[in-house]
Amino acid sequence: MVSRTSRDTAVGQAVVGALMLGCAALGPFPSPVPLLFAIAAVGTANAAFDLMRTFGSALLGGVAVTSIGLAAVPFATCSTERFTDVFSCTGDAPTWHMTGAVLVAGLSGASLVLARIAGTGSVDRRLARIQHDLDALRDRR
Incomplete structure (x- = not known):
């Protein structure tokens, strides 16, 4: 039986995943931000299932840390003449890079x-099932 909480978290995961894929496909973000969005969407899809929740959560945590680490890099590299070929330094590219990296981390x-809420609900359901079986015994x- 699926409880209301697990259904709500699954819908929330689907919305967050759709936002990530939409940002990756349609956003004005320079490389590697769309790749971070795509990897985070894979992590979100994995975190929605009991069996893969740990892997998905680890993937999401890694993407969040990486995106925060990469958020300010274009500003540092574009401020010197030596590293302008690492990231696109034309127009608003550094600003869009930082915006996208922060969005990836937030999502x-x-x-x-x-995923944590869904995991807690899953444990609660298992404990209730065990208690029911013990009461029946x-x-x-």
């Missing part, structure tokens, strides 16, 4: 919270 964090005596 990954939201997905991690939803006691009633047989």
Whole structure:
């Protein structure tokens, strides 16, 4: 039986995943931000299932940390003449890079919270099932 909480978290995970894929496909973000969005979407899809929740959460955590680490890199590299070929330094590319990296981190964090809520609900359901089985065994005596 699926409880309301697990259904709500699954819908939340689907919305967060769709936002990530939409940002990766349609956003004006320079490389490697769309790749971070795609990896985070894979982590969100994995975190929605009991069997893969740990892997998905680890993937989401890694993407969040990586995106925060990469958020300011274009500003540092574009401020010197030597490293301008590492990231696109034309126009608003550094600003869009930082915006996209922060969005990836935020959406990954939201997905991690939803995965945690779903995991807690799963444990609660298992404990309730065990308690029900124990009560049934006691009633047989």
